[in-house]
Amino acid sequence: AQSVAQPEDQVNVAEGNPLTVKCTYSVSGNPYLFWYVQYPNRGLQFLLKYITGDNLVKGSYGFEAEFNKSQTSFHLKKPSALVSDSALYFCAVRDSTGANNLFFGTGTRLTVIP
C-alpha cells in the first residue's frame, strides 16, 4: 500500500528565512516523489519530482527537495521564503511498480509573514 504523511498542517515562516515543509512516504517498490503547490481557486501546480539520481532535486520558483531513502522522507525546502510562497503544498508518491496514479498527503499550509 502507498501512503504519504505531511505531519504539519500549518507552517509559518518569516520572509527571508529558510523554509522546510516535511513529507514522509511508504511504498512497496521504489518511490517516485512529487511536490505540488495549490493557490486559492487554482489547480495544483507541479513544483518538482524525484525519480532517480541525485537525492537533491531542484524545481520551480527556487524550491528544492531532498530524497532520503533511509528516513523515507522527501522534504521541500527553500533558502529564502517570499510572501508570494504562501499557499497549500502537497506531497505525492507513486510506486514504481504499481499503478500510475498519485497518492497525495493531506497538505501543509505555508504562511510567509512579511
Added chain:
Amino acid sequence: DTGVSQNPRHKITKRGQNVTFRCDPISEHNRLYWYRQTLGQGPEFLTYFQNEAQLEKSRLLSDRFSAERPKGSFSTLEIQRTEQGDSAMYLCASSLSGTFNYEQYFGPGTRLTVT
C-alpha cells in the same frame, strides 16, 4: 493557453440530479486522470485513461460514476443520482507516457455542490 481546462468551473445541483463534467487535457498528452478533493484533504484518485482506454478505477468510483474518453482527447465524468457526499472539487490531470514522464499537470477543477 495550452494547459488542462475543465468545464464548468462550478456546478450546483439538487440531490438526485445527474451532472457531467468535461476535461480537455494538454493536447499531446495521452494519459488522463480524474481525482476528487474534499476540504482539508489531498486529491484522491478516481480513474485513469491511456488514450481512449480506461485502465484503472478506484474503489471510490461507485457505480453512479462513469467516465469516458471516446476519442482519446477530451474526457467526461458523469455522476448519476447525486448525493450530498458527492460535493467536492473534481480535478482532471494529464501526462505523457514514457520513461520519467511521470508528473501530472492539473486543471483548475470543477467544484460540485449538491444541495
